[in-house]
Amino acid sequence: MTVGQVDGVTSARRGRRIGVFGGTFDPPHIGHLVAAIDAHQVLGLDVVLLVVANAPWQKLGERSISPAADRLAMVEAAVAGRLGLEVSDVEIRRGGLSYTADTLTALLAEEPDAELFVILGNDAAAGFATWERHEEVAEMATLVVVDRPGTPTPIDDGFSWIRIDIPELEISSTELRQRVVDGRSVEYLTPPGVVAYLRERDLYS
Ligand code: NAP
Numbered sequence: 001m002t003v004g005q006v007d008g009v010t011s012a013r014r015g016r017r018i019g020v021f022g023g024t025f026d027p028p029h030i031g032h033l034v035a036a037i038d039a040h041q042v043l044g045l046d047v048v049l050l051v052v053a054n055a056p057w058q059k060l061g062e063r064s065i066s067p068a069a070d071r072l073a074m075v076e077a078a079v080a081g082r083l084g085l086e087v088s089d090v091e092i093r094r095g096g097l098s099y100t101a102d103t104l105t106a107l108l109a110e111e112p113d114a115e116l117f118v119i120l121g122n123d124a125a126a127g128f129a130t131w132e133r134h135e136e137v138a139e140m141a142t143l144v145v146v147d148r149p150g151t152p153t154p155i156d157d158g159f160s161w162i163r164i165d166i167p168e169l170e171i172s173s174t175e176l177r178q179r180v181v182d183g184r185s186v187e188y189l190t191p192p193g194v195v196a197y198l199r200e201r202d203l204y205s
Pocket residue numbers: 021022023024025026031032035051053056058059098099100101119120121122123124125130131132133146148169170171172173
């Protein structure tokens with residue numbers, strides 16, 4: 001990745017550089033946070049928004065998803081006090097199924113000069129072509145994949161991507177939920193505020 005590539009893709013806009021890191025965040029964990037922080041630093045972003053999905057339509061039916069209000073509260077706890085990372089409830093306020101194209105449209109309506117960067121992990125990036133109106137997403141934002149070590153994600157969809165290498169943190173929301181089910185601690189895998197919240201709300205147990 002070079003800064004030249006970034007500027008080449010987004011030369012039309014000159015406002016804040018905003019990273020859009022969307023997720024179900026059920027629950028958020030240090031893998032999410034390290035990806036967001038690395039994207040913030042490497043791309044020189046003003047802010048990375050962790051956008052909490054209201055209804056992640058590709059996951060509906062697979063398992064029960066925690067209420068959006070709980071997932072939002074956990075992400076707020078996860079980033080509390082960390083400059084450069086903010087939580088967005090734009091998809092929750094909009095309600096219904098969460099399509100990133102709608103989210104980017106809403107963000108640009110609020111801040112027309114903003115340069116948007118959609119940040120995705122390997123698996124999410126590999127599935128990008130299945131997204132609703134993904135061509136619109138690619139028009140409104142620069143696409144960024146945070147690449148874990150190993151084989152790079154094959155992305156052959158005709159769009160240009162920026163790749164940022166991040167450390168391998170073999171951790172997933174699925175694993176955290178399973179640990180709670182098994183009565184094992186999730187401390188140090190997610191910030192203390194998240195641990196406290198999911199205990200208080202008795203999530204996943
Ligand atoms: P998630 O499971 O909560 O993950 C959020 C992001 O964190 C993903 O990009 C994920 O990449 C990444 N991640 C997870 N564990 C990681 C780790 N250990 N290290 C580094 N990165 C890690 O959220 P999701 O349900 O996949 O949703 C991702 C976003 O895609 C959401 O904003 C969703 O709305 C959007 N989406 C949009 C559409 C559409 O039609 N517009 C369709 C599908 C998804 P990995 O996937 O690689 O784990």
